[in-house]
Amino acid sequence: MAKTRGPRRTTNKDSVVVIGLGRFGRALALELVDEDTEVLGIDENAELVQQLSGSLTHVVRADSTNEDTLRQLGVHEFNRAVVAIGSNLEASILTASLLVSFGIPDVWAKALSEAQGRILTQLGVHHVVYPEHEMGQRVAHLVRGRMLDYIEFEDDFAMVKTKPPSGIIGYKLADTAVRSRYGITVVAIKRPGQGFTYATADTIVEADDTIIVAGRTRQTERFSELQ
Numbered sequence: 001m002a003k004t005r006g007p008r009r010t011t012n013k014d015s016v017v018v019i020g021l022g023r024f025g026r027a028l029a030l031e032l033v034d035e036d037t038e039v040l041g042i043d044e045n046a047e048l049v050q051q052l053s054g055s056l057t058h059v060v061r062a063d064s065t066n067e068d069t070l071r072q073l074g075v076h077e078f079n080r081a082v083v084a085i086g087s088n089l090e091a092s093i094l095t096a097s098l099l100v101s102f103g104i105p106d107v108w109a110k111a112l113s114e115a116q117g118r119i120l121t122q123l124g125v126h127h128v129v130y131p132e133h134e135m136g137q138r139v140a141h142l143v144r145g146r147m148l149d150y151i152e153f154e155d156d157f158a159m160v161k162t163k164p165p166s167g168i169i170g171y172k173l174a175d176t177a178v179r180s181r182y183g184i185t186v187v188a189i190k191r192p193g194q195g196f197t198y199a200t201a202d203t204i205v206e207a208d209d210t211i212i213v214a215g216r217t218r219q220t221e222r223f224s225e226l227q
């Protein structure tokens with residue numbers, strides 16, 4: 001086990017331990033650091049650890065299937081942990097089961113298949129994510145319509161970034177009756193060269209604007225398909 005940077009452990013209760021620094025784990029860890037969250041990154045691959053040694057709060061080369069190693073690193077004291085190991089099924093399962101047995105209250109793990117996800121859930125992992133599957137679904141929505149971005153929540157609700165259809169351009173939002181006509185709400189608007197701002201009843205949408213709409217999945221899709 002070779003440590004490359006920083007003190008042995010981070011004591012911040014808000015910090016996150018990310019195990020597996022492949023494409024997914026690395027992107028996740030770097031994003032957390034960008035948002036001022038302390039991250040302990042662990043990977044058995046020396047080269048990856050070396051590459052990330054200046055970018056994460058702490059990076060350690062270690063085998064996450066070894067309980068003593070994880071305890072030495074203080075992993076059992078974290079409140080949040082992510083198992084970002086996918087194709088190495090054995091390592092994914094062993095690591096997740098150790099994290100759950102430590103009593104970490106918020107364990108996340110990625111799964112490449114439904115079977116892997118089912119096992120992780122049975123082990124007691126609190127949140128299982130399917131990056132490939134979920135990204136595939138998301139991109140399908142983008143490919144289908146004129147959407148610029150798309151997020152689907154539970155219970156058939158989505159938010160979509162899109163260009164405004166001609167039917168609402170030049171009118172106050174209140175006068176376009178988008179809610180009754182299309183079943184969606186325009187929640188934010190962005191003028192060219194400016195940031196997003198909340199949309200109000202008095203907002204007049206221009207052709208060059210970008211808008212964010214919220215509503216039932218199918219209705220947000222239909223709205224974004226309008227020309």
Ligand code: ATP
Binds near residue numbers: 020022023043064086
């Ligand atoms: P990616 O996120 O790149 O798609 P993947 O889903 O293919 O990765 P793996 O390649 O299995 O997942 O693992 C991701 C990372 O986890 C790799 O960098 C690998 O070195 C690391 N890893 C795998 N097993 C262990 C282990 N037992 N201990 C520590 N790190 C491990």
